[in-house]
Amino acid sequence: MSGGPLIVQSDKTLLLEVDHADAQACRMAIAPFAELERSPEHVHTYRLTPLGLWNARAAGHDAEGVVDALIKFSRYPVPHALLVDVAETMDRYGRLQLVNDPNHGLVLRGLDKIVLIEVAKSKKLAGMLGSRIDDETIAVHASERGRLKQALLKLGWPAEDLAGYVDGEAHPIELAEDGWHLRSYQQEAVEGFWSGGSGVVVLPCGAGKTLVGAAAMACAKATTLILVTNTVAGRQWKRELVARTSLTPDEIGEYSGERKEIRPVTIATYQVLTSRRGGTFTHLDLFGARDWGLVIYDEVHLLPAPIFRFTADLQARRRLGLTATLVREDGREGDVFSLIGPKRYDAPWKDIEAQGWIAPAECTEVRVTLTDAERMAYAVTEADERYRVAATARTKLPVVRALVDRHAGDQTLVIGGYIDQLHELGDYLDAPIVQGSTTNKERERLFDEFRSGALRTLVVSKVGNFSIDLPEAAVAIQVSGTFGSRQEEAQRLGRVLRPKADRRQAHFYTVVSRDTIDTEYAAHRQRFLAEQGYAYTIVDADDVLGPPLPTTE
């Protein structure tokens, strides 16, 4: 027994005791192959998954090293069966390789003949493989490169893609590092991506993913297609690229519902790409419009399913995925792995915060007690309406105002999921509202005012969840959400996590109605935050409405 910081569980989770002296060394040792699942304050949970082990294998780690790390840091003996399983799983990666054969083009090469025979027989690969060239090689139709990788992953024999990339149309791009520099972790992320060829970089909101994208473009020095979630996020990318690189506004095109510009660097929204007319995707030509040297996917965890299908056809281009989390609500992590690439860089939020790049946030849950009339109304509501009734209780309004007043000097975002409630809040707080129906122009104006400080309080609907850079928001007050989505919580917290000019404390409030389904959803959402290491404080609405308590200041 080494008395190490790590405890290995039978279900292949690893518990890391963070207060242990060797915890940091252990984290470095296991991070390449284990995925951080939860990081509450004392014991972090990592998980050994086939994907994680293959990610490690792709990065050049071998099974021996993984086993050694487990044994070295484990406090208790590690079961033999688990060690065997780890070794066997890792051994499966790379038994098959996709390579470019000078004579036959794209081929699937088996370092293990038996595996090649096994997969060649599989029905799932029907139609993807061509003729057998020799014992160890089978021709592959170039168009099936992506789908083949997907299918092989499903069979449990992930192929190593060594077929290389096309360079694409060259275009000079340099980072304009005047008075600023890439942060060290951004530099590492770019290096990790570039040496791996394609893959995903995981960084929290506000950690500067856009800069990682810009730096990757500077490495590629080629025409680039950037896919983003919506138009506002796209304009933000454009602003950032103009400011941080040698690119001029004329070189960057916007391909959205409003404009269809194709330039050396083109920013397109998921929405326009997935829009259909008469059952067919009308904007697919964009992928072939130029000889793209790099494709960047912003917010990979939101990548819509059709984009996966298009991506399967883009396997010869370098692909960079950017995201805050690999957790997909639809569980298609495997498709991200096989189509965009293995994870190339990952940093836990708390670590980045400790480096000072992200404003530390204080999370508070404010519980309001419904009035008897509201309780009665809630009690007789149909099940599918209960959450709306509980979340939009009028009792929340004075509490929200009290919170806004408490942080009178700070930029405050009030976030809600129901339009009626947002209007109530807007009237009550005398603040403008940004919602789905707000025009892009109006949004830009309001966001600009908010950024400049002319506007102190802004009420936003679900549109606020994604990719709006409002770095000066120091306080976020969440009034209602959509049924406890973990992803949403991460996004909303991201709103206030952007670095503040003066390193002020950020605040994240959730106002919930006590003893209703609202509390239950809130509990589900906060669990995600607690797992990310943010402890919640729970306070009673009466404490907020009354004189400010000295402890909360």
Add this chain to the structure above:
Amino acid sequence: MATTFADRLRSLTDEALGALIQLRPDLVVPVPSDLSALAARAQSRSSVARCLDTLDEFTLAILDAARLSRDAHGGVITVDAIVAQAAGADDADVRVAVDRLRARFLLHGPTDALHLVGAVEEVTSPYPAGLGRPAEMLEPQTAALAADRAKLRRTVLAAPAGARAVLDRLTAGPPIGSLNSAAMAEPVRWLVDNHVLVRVSDVGRMPHPAGELVELPREVGLLLRRETGPLGRLRARPPTPTEPVRNPAAVDSAGAGQVMEAVRNAEALLEALAAEPAPVLRTGGMGVRDLRRLARSLSLDERSVALLVEVTYAAGLLGEGGAASGSRAVHNGRATGTVDETFLPTTSYDLWRALPPAQRWESLARSWLAMPRQPGLVGQRDDRDRPINALSPDAERPGAPTARREALTTLAELPEGTAPGDAAVLELLAWQAPRRAKGREGTHRDALSGAAALGVTALGALTTYARVFLTDPVDEGDPLGVRGHPDAPGDTARALDHLLPSPVDHVLVQADLSVVVPGPPEPELAAELDVVAELESAGGASVHRITPASVRRALDSGYGAGDLHALFARRSRTPIPQAMTYLIDDTARRHGGLRAGPARAYLRSDDEALLTEVLADKRLSALGQRRLAPTVLICGYDQARLLAALRDAGYAPVAEDADGGMVLSRPRARRAPGRAPAATRPTDHPPVVLSGPRLAGVVEQIRRGDAAARATRRAPVTLRGATSTRTTGLTSVQAHGQAMAVLQQAVRDKARVWVGYVDSHGATLSRLVRPVSLSAGYLRAEDDRTETLHTFALHRITAAVAEEG
């Protein structure tokens, strides 16, 4: 010969005789009466076979060399000749092997005139060293070829490629091939035609020109083996693997991890069975469905679960018990039919659970070592292609314990940390005792995989505590180690104990409401967490989660909110997060906010004073009423009785139904269920009106039927009696002669008669017929009605009566 053998035994010193008995212990079971008897037994087939079973590959090869040299030298065996035969091996090794054979008296006599015990021939292959019989025993032409060595060599060299492959195959042994394969027909024909192979018959292996088998004569085999020597490849030393060698500490660590897994999984398995017992199949054993369910709940594969089920059963922790009345209803609907018994943890389980982990493991491992079963068979199919179930008689293998010992002892004899892998161990076993290992590869393999699953071996090597465990004598009085001395663990448990983590008594509570026990929990802590938290992940540590449901369960089982706070404050090394405090308080606040209880009837009134009066009324105190609210009383008796008592006491209550509506209590007049009057009943469909030929046909049919019926009615008394079931046939049976007379007359008259007869089913029937002839014991007669000719056996005719005018 027997006298000589006995004389040789007689001439032995006591020590030498003792040595023989040690080498062949079965010779003295039971103790023979004298040395002649001992000699007879030592030459018996069974004893010789048993002795051969213990010999290694090399010694057996040398025994074959002795047989070959005897054949080659006219029945005389000398040590030198044996050495010459075993040309491929070192002289000294061969002599040592010969000494081994002599010590066992398989070869006896002086070194220059050795005798082979006759029974050896009977219990070993007829082809020593895989060589066929000498050519002269097979066929004259082949013998002639064999005698001319140069010609033989030329012939063999001239063999086509296909024929050469056949020869090589047969040279490696056994020297017998089957002719069935069409592909080999041509090369084999060439060889047979050239007298290189001899056809022999399947039965008795006698040379036969049309035999289905071919045999390679010894001379040809020896010629082809000139490279390796007549005995083929010889391995004087065991193929002892030396690679790879693992660090013993790493082996022990991985093993200890597996030990914890095995013990934990065994406990989880038994707990799962306690929660939902598995029915015992009628054929014995546990059904596949239950095994799958257990595998799912334990997150293990079915193989591992089958092993655990077998081991816990062998350890006496799992047993058959009567189904509880409650669970029986659940199982009744299953395809297995009515189930009387289920697999449940036994009472020993509770004792076992209280032991320290090392001792728990030891009792499991000992039971595994000793159980005469092969768990690896579970899930495979038996001879009749039916799946073998866990705990079923089909998985019984009496040889399994020996096989396990053999496999583990083989590992134990290797240097510490050697991890040869299954194949190398099996090969070593095969060298050590080829006769015994043959056919037991499956059992050995199963032993090795079981050892790895239980942590007896790890990383392919034997753990140090398992070495102790193998040499540790089993305490006969307490084979399970359960009622033994928990304060005095055995050597094995002590060796293992320091490898296992010591139990912890504290937890780490986190803001996401997870509770981590950083090690195996103390029993008391485990019991507490069992109530207040849900287990999320187990292993070296255990992760529990506090949920509203788990807090409610704790409150239900008697904890108060204060108790829970105190529990976590006492057990937690980390500050209690506020979210947890809120969760407990919130849940406790709502706990019991609704109350449910039994009541047979209620009494309500808007007049509170009236209810107070009822409650205070002494005459009604027997009703056991309780006031729930100012306007509601409840009562433990049913509504009718409550009403009657109230009315007797002079009150005027009114009954209410379940919806609160008033129920009038005027008695209802009794009535039968209503029926529709006949007039309104739907009439039958009007009959179809027939006409034409169809109508005529119907009429004729009716007439004919009617004629037959009337005829039957007019059947004479004698016959009617015979056909009736009410009267016994005997009294009404006519004398046979009388019936014959009537029939003969009727043949002459061409008149119709009634014939009573017994049909082939034994029923008595009668028929009005017109006899045509009466001959050869048969009556042939016409039936006018059906216009067919009938034949009656005369002995079956009971009566005949002329038709009455």
